[in-house]
Amino acid sequence: MTDTEAVDALREQVRDRYAAAAITVTSGQGRASCGDDTACCGDSGGCCDPTTLEVDDTFGSALYNPGDLDNLPVAVVAASLGCGNPTAVADLREGETVLDLGSGGGIDVLLSARRVGPSGFAYGVDMTDEMLELARSNAAKAGATNVEFLKGTIEDVPLSDESVDVVISNCVINLSVDKPKVLDEMFRVLTPGGRIGISDVVAEDDLTPTERAARGSYVGCIAGALSRAEYLEGLTAAGFVNATVRFTHQAADGMHSAILQATKPIAASASAATSSRAAAAVDA
Numbered sequence: 001m002t003d004t005e006a007v008d009a010l011r012e013q014v015r016d017r018y019a020a021a022a023i024t025v026t027s028g029q030g031r032a033s034c035g036d037d038t039a040c041c042g043d044s045g046g047c048c049d050p051t052t053l054e055v056d057d058t059f060g061s062a063l064y065n066p067g068d069l070d071n072l073p074v075a076v077v078a079a080s081l082g083c084g085n086p087t088a089v090a091d092l093r094e095g096e097t098v099l100d101l102g103s104g105g106g107i108d109v110l111l112s113a114r115r116v117g118p119s120g121f122a123y124g125v126d127m128t129d130e131m132l133e134l135a136r137s138n139a140a141k142a143g144a145t146n147v148e149f150l151k152g153t154i155e156d157v158p159l160s161d162e163s164v165d166v167v168i169s170n171c172v173i174n175l176s177v178d179k180p181k182v183l184d185e186m187f188r189v190l191t192p193g194g195r196i197g198i199s200d201v202v203a204e205d206d207l208t209p210t211e212r213a214a215r216g217s218y219v220g221c222i223a224g225a226l227s228r229a230e231y232l233e234g235l236t237a238a239g240f241v242n243a244t245v246r247f248t249h250q251a252a253d254g255m256h257s258a259i260l261q262a263t264k265p266i267a268a269s270a271s272a273a274t275s276s277r278a279a280a281a282v283d284a
Helices: 003-026 074-078 107-116 129-142 179-189 209-214 228-238 272-283
Strands: 097-101 121-126 147-151 164-170 190-203 241-252 255-263
Touching: 097 107, 097 179, 107 121, 107 129, 107 147, 107 164, 121 129, 129 147, 164 179, 179 190, 179 228, 190 228, 190 241, 228 241, 228 255
Parallel strands: 097 121, 097 164, 121 147, 164 190
Antiparallel strands: 190 255, 241 255
């Protein structure tokens, strides 16, 4: 198998896993979970059939303030897959435009839409048809009119340059097969002065990729996690400033749910990160 074929296969495993999670919720069979499920996925990295996937205090809706979940559709809460609550750290303001990368069942988009109010707007991007269908249904049930869910990958966001004020994401970047491209895309779509508020699983710096893989599967949000140093280096390479990574709670041995924040410089252009990476490639 070529490297390209291996990457494509891994992306399809992720897609299938979260399509199954959406079906689990829409069929009424249970709640979805980002956490590793070895009984279902196994060492082979296969993906889950529709089944009952329970959440705990490491992943899912338990990480939200109960008041945040008031008046949300049951299905949007059940479909929560994250490892944190990015809307709580993104400091969303009235009238802002927000983008949620890997929006899943839509919980963070709907919470963002509440915070930015009628004069603001919240986009969600997801590559899974089943999740998009669930999210759009949840938005309709919630009566949210300032939201839109777009089909796409987080490595190729279907929005124009400098079109959003804030980018959020909840336990999704660790699943990407091209994380530098994701960071570049966040930088590209942000307006100058825009910011990110990300929840993700992050490894301690002394863990090798092999050691991370031993702690859980890729589709279970563990094996693909970056280390703290790798994340900070990646955000800097993309052009961000004031980047921070703060561990919140343990997801596995040496692996933590974390809050990541950074800002796009006011003087920055959407092409800055691309130019920086091209120059680095030439120097290499």
